[in-house]
Amino acid sequence: MSVWKYATAGCVFALSIMILRKMTRFYKRGVLTCSEEMRNKTVIITGANCGIGKATALELAKRHARVIMACRNKEKANAAISDIRKITEYGELIFKHLDLESFKSVKAFCQDIIEHEQKLHVLINNAAVMNHPYAQTEDNLEIHMSVNHFGNFLLTNLLLDLLKKSSPSRIIFVSSALHKYGRVNFEDFQGQQRKPYADSKLANVYFARELAERLKGTGISVHTLHPGMVNTELSRHSVSPALNFIVNPIKYLLLPSAEEGSQGIVNLAVVDLGTDTGKCYGKKGQEEKWPEISSEKAIWKKMWEVSERLTQLN
Ligand SMILES: NC(=O)c1ccc[n+]([C@@H]2O[C@H](COP(=O)([O-])OP(=O)(O)OC[C@H]3O[C@@H](n4cnc5c(N)ncnc54)[C@H](OP(=O)(O)O)[C@@H]3O)[C@@H](O)[C@H]2O)c1
Numbered sequence: 088m089s090v091w092k093y094a095t096a097g098c099v100f101a102l103s104i105m106i107l108r109k110m111t112r113f114y115k116r117g118v119l120t121c122s123e124e125m126r127n128k129t130v131i132i133t134g135a136n137c138g139i140g141k142a143t144a145l146e147l148a149k150r151h152a153r154v155i156m157a158c159r160n161k162e163k164a165n166a167a168i169s170d171i172r173k174i175t176e177y178g179e180l181i182f183k184h185l186d187l188e189s190f191k192s193v194k195a196f197c198q199d200i201i202e203h204e205q206k207l208h209v210l211i212n213n214a215a216v217m218n219h220p221y222a223q224t225e226d227n228l229e230i231h232m233s234v235n236h237f238g239n240f241l242l243t244n245l246l247l248d249l250l251k252k253s254s255p256s257r258i259i260f261v262s263s264a265l266h267k268y269g270r271v272n273f274e275d276f277q278g279q280q281r282k283p284y285a286d287s288k289l290a291n292v293y294f295a296r297e298l299a300e301r302l303k304g305t306g307i308s309v310h311t312l313h314p315g316m317v318n319t320e321l322s323r324h325s326v327s328p329a330l331n332f333i334v335n336p337i338k339y340l341l342l343p344s345a346e347e348g349s350q351g352i353v354n355l356a357v358v359d360l361g362t363d364t365g366k367c368y369g370k371k372g373q374e375e376k377w378p379e380i381s382s383e384k385a386i387w388k389k390m391w392e393v394s395e396r397l398t399q400l401n
Contacts, residue, residue, distance in 0.1 A: 105340040123357040125152035125178075129206050129253075130356065132156060133185060133242070134214025136163040138319030139261065142349035143211060143356070145171045148178030150357060155204075157185035157196060157214075187214055187238030188224045190398060197245035206253040209356045210246060212239045212291075213261040217284045218324040223277060228397065232276050235287035240294055241398040247307070254306025259355050260295045262367075263288045264313045267378040271386075273393060289380065290390055296377075297387035299365030308364035310355045315370030317348030 130147055134140040135156035144154045148171055158164040164182040171180060183199060186192040200207065215235045224233040243258060250256040269282060269289030280286045292311060299309035318338045326334050351372030369375045381387075395401060 102340075121354055121358050123150065123359075125150040125357060127153075128208040129153045129155065129204060130209040130211065131200070131207060131246070132211045132213055133187065133239075134158065136160060136167040138321065138345050139314055139317060139348045139352065140211070140213040141167045141171070142345040143213065143352050144180065145174060145346075146349060146353040147356060148180055149175045151178050153179040153181070155181050155183055155200070157183050159184065159186040159188075159192075185214075185242075187234045187242070188230065190226050190238070190241055193238055193241045194245065197242060200246065201249055204249065207246060207249045208253050208256045209259065210243065210250065210257075211259045211261065211352065211356065212243065213352070214238075215261070215263075215284075215288075215321070216324070217321050219283070220324065221279045221283075226397075228276050229278065229280055229283065231280060231283035231287040232290065235284070236290040236294065237276075237394060237398055239291055240394040241400060243294075243298065244398075244400055247302075250307050251305055255308070256306065257308045257310060257356070257360075258295075258298070259352060260291060260309070260311040261352060262292055262295070262311045262313045264315070266292050266313075267380050269380070271390065273389065276393075276397065290394075292381045293387045293390035294394060296365060296381060297384075297391045300384075300387070303364065308360060308362075310360070310364070310366060310368060312351050312355060312368040312372070313370065314348040314351060316342050317345055318342035319345050319348070 125147055130152050132140050132144050132154060135144045135154070136158040144156055144167070147154050156164050156167065161182060161184065168180045168182065183196060184192070185196040216231055219230050222230045224230055226233060226237075228237055239260070250258065263284070265285045266288035269285035269287070271286055271290050271293070272280065295309055295311045302309060348370070351368055351370060354372040355368060367375050367377045
């Protein structure tokens with residue numbers, strides 16, 4: 088009997104601590120301190136209709152930025168814009184259609200941006216999928232590889248001239264600490280990958296590092312950040328919707344919110360980073376050492392060349 092008493096008391100105590108963490112700013116992950124404005128700055132955020140992308144759009148709008156929300160679903164994007172408008176009337180929020188699963192869509196998006204935007208100061212490559220059931224895209228690529236890497240590669244390269252014209256400008260890759268468990272199979276980007284999410288995020292890190300090297304001296308800096316575990320919709324393919332009524336409250340209590348998860352990214356987008364480029368940042372926006380797995384420059388180059396060929400960049 089007394090065991091049950093202790094167990095109940097323990098559960099109540101743990102639950103109280105979790106609720107306290109949620110309710111008080113004291114326990115929350117680093118709160119944004121940067122007060123810089125983004126007036127007259129244009130930012131593109133991919134996947135800005137929910138999660139970390141939406142929270143980032145809100146923070147940048149509050150700072151008066153012109154935010155282009157590059158999303159694949161117009162209804163979801165408009166709903167996100169309405170939500171943000173309930174919080175701030177500052178900044179501009181513009182929906183543009185982008186489906187990273189399709190090179191045709193990426194090209195159409197970039198064409199539209201190049202025709203209609205005079206400047207692009209910040210590109211935030213945020214959109215991603217995780218644990219998606221195996222599927223091939225219309226370009227015959229495995230879906231994680233396509234959305235999380237090849238789509239990013241094509242998009243970023245097609246916007247480089249505009250970013251150069253707008254320099255100083257920056258590109259931010261929202262990565263994942265899980266990339267260090269990845270392994271890129273250069274022989275096969277079509278079939279089921281070993282660990283699709285980690286493998287595709289590693290491919291993207293190789294790209295980010297090679298890009299930073301190639302852009303040195305151009306006025307475009309490249310930054311990579313992993314936000315840590317955050318309560319978003321990223322796990323939508325990992326958990327059966329029937330279990331959401333149990334999983335969602337647990338996620339809410341245990342994980343930082345999307346707003347907290349966005350803070351490091353917002354920081355990278357707004358603060359003066361001097362000549363820094365090619366660096367890796369952690370969940371609180373602190374600079375970190377790159378994991379050993381991405382240290383070999385020859386692999387960055389190989390990833391670039393394969394991506395160039397598969398996206399038919401040239
Ligand atoms: N949450 C975490 O714990 C965590 C941890 C480490 C890294 N990250 C990284 O953080 C970033 C943001 O993820 P999140 O956690 O905010 O997840 P999320 O809530 O699921 O948001 C992902 C966004 O990507 C979009 N997206 C997916 N496929 C797309 C496609 N084909 N074309 C265009 N957009 C597409 C989604 O649009 P739809 O709503 O239309 O699907 C959504 O807007 C990702 O790069 C992720 O890898 C997250």
